Amino acid sequence: MARPLIEVEGVSRAFHVGESSVLALRHVDLRVDEGEMIAVMGASGSGKSTLMNILGCLDRPTTGRYRLSGIAVETLDDDALAELRNHVLGFVFQGFNLIPRTTAVENVTLPLLYAHVPPREAREQAIVALRRVGLGDRLEHQPNEMSGGQQQRVAIARALVTNPRVVLADEPTGNLDSRTTVEVMALFQDLNHLGMTLVIVTHEDDVARYCRRVLMLRDGRILSDHPAAHGSARDDLARMPAEEDA
Amino acid sequence: MKILALVRMALGSMLRNKVRAALTVLGVVIGVASVVVMIAVGLGARSDIEAKVENLGVHMIVVSAGSSTRGGVSGGAGSFNRLTVDDAVFLDEEAESITAVTPVISTMAPIVGGAGNWRAPIQGVDTCYFTIRAWEAASGRLFTDDEVRNRRKVVVLGHTVAEALWPDQDPVGQRIRLRNVQFEVVGVLDAKGQTADGSDQDDVVLSPYTTVQTRLAGRQFIGQILASAASKEAVPDALAEAKTLMRESHRLSAGEDDDFTVRDQTQMAATAQATTNTMTLLLSTIAGISLLVGGIGIMNIMLVSVSERTREIGIRRAIGAKRRDILLQFVVESVVLSGIGGLLGTGLGFVGSAVVGRITGWATEVAPATVLLAVGFSMAVGAFFGFYPARRASLLDPIEALRHE
Ligand SMILES: Nc1ncnc2c1ncn2[C@@H]1O[C@H](COP(=O)(O)OP(=O)(O)O)[C@@H](O)[C@H]1O
Ligand SMILES: [Mg+2]
Numbered sequence: 001m002a003r004p005l006i007e008v009e010g011v012s013r014a015f016h017v018g019e020s021s022v023l024a025l026r027h028v029d030l031r032v033d034e035g036e037m038i039a040v041m042g043a044s045g046s047g048k049s050t051l052m053n054i055l056g057c058l059d060r061p062t063t064g065r066y067r068l069s070g071i072a073v074e075t076l077d078d079d080a081l082a083e084l085r086n087h088v089l090g091f092v093f094q095g096f097n098l099i100p101r102t103t104a105v106e107n108v109t110l111p112l113l114y115a116h117v118p119p120r121e122a123r124e125q126a127i128v129a130l131r132r133v134g135l136g137d138r139l140e141h142q143p144n145e146m147s148g149g150q151q152q153r154v155a156i157a158r159a160l161v162t163n164p165r166v167v168l169a170d171e172p173t174g175n176l177d178s179r180t181t182v183e184v185m186a187l188f189q190d191l192n193h194l195g196m197t198l199v200i201v202t203h204e205d206d207v208a209r210y211c212r213r214v215l216m217l218r219d220g221r222i223l224s225d226h227p228a229a230h231g232s233a234r235d236d237l238a239r240m241p242a243e244e245d246a
Numbered sequence: 247m248k249i250l251a252l253v254r255m256a257l258g259s260m261l262r263n264k265v266r267a268a269l270t271v272l273g274v275v276i277g278v279a280s281v282v283v284m285i286a287v288g289l290g291a292r293s294d295i296e297a298k299v300e301n302l303g304v305h306m307i308v309v310s311a312g313s314s315t316r317g318g319v320s321g322g323a324g325s326f327n328r329l330t331v332d333d334a335v336f337l338d339e340e341a342e343s344i345t346a347v348t349p350v351i352s353t354m355a356p357i358v359g360g361a362g363n364w365r366a367p368i369q370g371v372d373t374c375y376f377t378i379r380a381w382e383a384a385s386g387r388l389f390t391d392d393e394v395r396n397r398r399k400v401v402v403l404g405h406t407v408a409e410a411l412w413p414d415q416d417p418v419g420q421r422i423r424l425r426n427v428q429f430e431v432v433g434v435l436d437a438k439g440q441t442a443d444g445s446d447q448d449d450v451v452l453s454p455y456t457t458v459q460t461r462l463a464g465r466q467f468i469g470q471i472l473a474s475a476a477s478k479e480a481v482p483d484a485l486a487e488a489k490t491l492m493r494e495s496h497r498l499s500a501g502e503d504d505d506f507t508v509r510d511q512t513q514m515a516a517t518a519q520a521t522t523n524t525m526t527l528l529l530s531t532i533a534g535i536s537l538l539v540g541g542i543g544i545m546n547i548m549l550v551s552v553s554e555r556t557r558e559i560g561i562r563r564a565i566g567a568k569r570r571d572i573l574l575q576f577v578v579e580s581v582v583l584s585g586i587g588g589l590l591g592t593g594l595g596f597v598g599s600a601v602v603g604r605i606t607g608w609a610t611e612v613a614p615a616t617v618l619l620a621v622g623f624s625m626a627v628g629a630f631f632g633f634y635p636a637r638r639a640s641l642l643d644p645i646e647a648l649r650h651e
């Protein structure tokens with residue numbers, strides 16, 4: 001019995017640049033249920049990031065309605081949106097977006113501090129999250145002392161640490177080599193098996209393969225929406241030649 | 247986010263940019279240090295004056311001729327120098343709140359004796375003078391009531407005069423000539439130093455007023471009457487009483503202005519105090535301006551920091567920071583910078599005050615309140631100048647900020 005987590009109805013988003021205006025999203029309808037793992041694909045400029053920003057409560061639709069976990073987002077003020085981002089959502093970005101010269105554990109602690117979790121407790125939870133993504137031995141490393149794959153895993157830990165309902169990842173593997181890509185996807189699949197909902201933007205078929213459902217965007221419209229192969233990233237990883245941990 | 251976590255974060259970001267933070271803090275350090283030094287000099291000057299005023303005498307009241315109510319310009323010739331020994335006697339007999347009274351008859355005369363010539367004020371006084379001014383003999387003795395009554399030709403020398411005429415000898419027992427009248431030196435007074443307005447109190451020769459009146463001044467009028475109030479608390483009463491009694495003694499009717507002036511020590515110090523206060527205010531203002539410049543330095547660095555960390559701000563907003571959290575983060579950072587500057591500046595100010603005191607010989611005085619004031623004020627400066635950059639940071643659009651390179 002699937003419950004809707006994301007309900008998007010007739011959402012459009014227009015950008016005004018000087019005199020002209022760009023419609024980045026055109027009347028998009030989308031429903032994502034709890035426990036789904038969905039890939040959002042499409043050419044560059046098709047509106048993937050715009051959609052993700054709206055889903056992530058970083059941006060508001062020009063028209064249309066968006067309900068997240070049953071909450072009508074357009075009625076919320078800035079502070080309430082910040083709380084949604086903190087409690088309900090987790091973000092993973094293409095560029096990792098860790099805070100520079102700040103250790104892994106400090107980066108992962110931040111969302112908890114914004115949620116007013118006492119620092120000591122926040123640190124413990126952050127360490128648990130980092131262990132979960134296999135970085136228990138990199139707690140005090142700074143971003144510039146870690147590989148891309150490790151940095152992205154720190155970012156995933158940071159997204160997970162508040163126990164969000166859904167993780168939004170915008171091209172999370174865009175800057176990673178193929179093996180690391182599969183590793184990250186394996187991590188996402190593990191989370192999904194534990195019930196986490198994931199929305200992953202990608203333009204790589206190899207990434208979309210690991211999801212349960214694929215959404216195609218073109219010129220701000222949903223072109224297609226169908227189930228995907230959902231291959232096991234762990235199995236693929238086992239078949240790959242062994243390497244140094246990236 | 248808790249304030250402690252914010253402070254920790256602020257310290258962290260300071261440490262990430264050590265040189266820059268140090269230079270920014272330096273501006274505040276210099277500003278605060280100069281404020282502390284200026285306040286120390288001001289306080290020092292104030293208590294210096296207070297000490298000098300204390301040193302003048304014991305709960306002293308001065309009655310002088312001429313009215314101050316007419317702007318220092320006295321009326322008819324008759325009302326000019328109209329203090330007499332009778333006035334002094336009248337005060338002494340009638341006043342309840344006054345314990346000692348002495349006339350002071352001043353004259354100038356060439357002094358010949360010992361090593362040669364000298365010129366100094368010669369003052370004819372009663373024995374009470376020494377009580378009122380709390381002045382004792384360093385060697386020899388003071389003159390006695392008997393000598394006053396019998397118009398004896400005895401003098402007590404001020405320390406400066408004694409040094410000038412008998413540089414390496416005790417003048418007690420020596421002879422001295424004042425306007426060709428021979429006197430015997432019976433004692434030398436303790437050194438009292440300068441008054442608040444810088445004149446040398448030890449450059450004086452004291453003799454019984456009866457002798458000065460008959461032998462030297464030849465006048466009936468006297469320059470001043472000095473008196474002691476019974477206690478510090480009695481000074482206002484003594485002032486009022488002296489005034490009433492002087493009017494009575496001078497037979498002034500209700501409509502007539504005073505032809506004399508009664509002041510206490512505080513009033514005598516007021517002018518000196520006012521000048522010092524003006525100087526202190528001026529110097530503190532200049533020091534304050536340098537603190538302001540330090541504040542502007544902080545604002546500048548915070549603006550640079552905000553624009554450098556735009557992306558970080560975007561990340562923080564994405565993971566749940568509210569506008570208020572961002573605002574607070576940067577304000578706290580700015581306050582931490584300026585607070586550290588304030589602490590270091592206070593330390594430097596302490597050292598600076600000591601150095602200034604040593605070099606100039608001024609008394610400098612660092613009050614404990616100065617520390618709180620300086621650190622508090624510099625933190626306020628940090629909050630004030632950090633607010634604008636912090637507000638700019640908090641108003642950034644999260645998406646724009648995230649996209650910022
Ligand atoms: N802030 C913006 N201002 C103006 N145009 C924008 C802005 N953001 C996105 N767009 C436009 O909207 C369209 C969709 O962009 P985006 O969602 O970033 O595409 P994708 O992520 O699929 O590459 C593009 O044409 C882009 O130029
Ligand atoms: Mg994009």
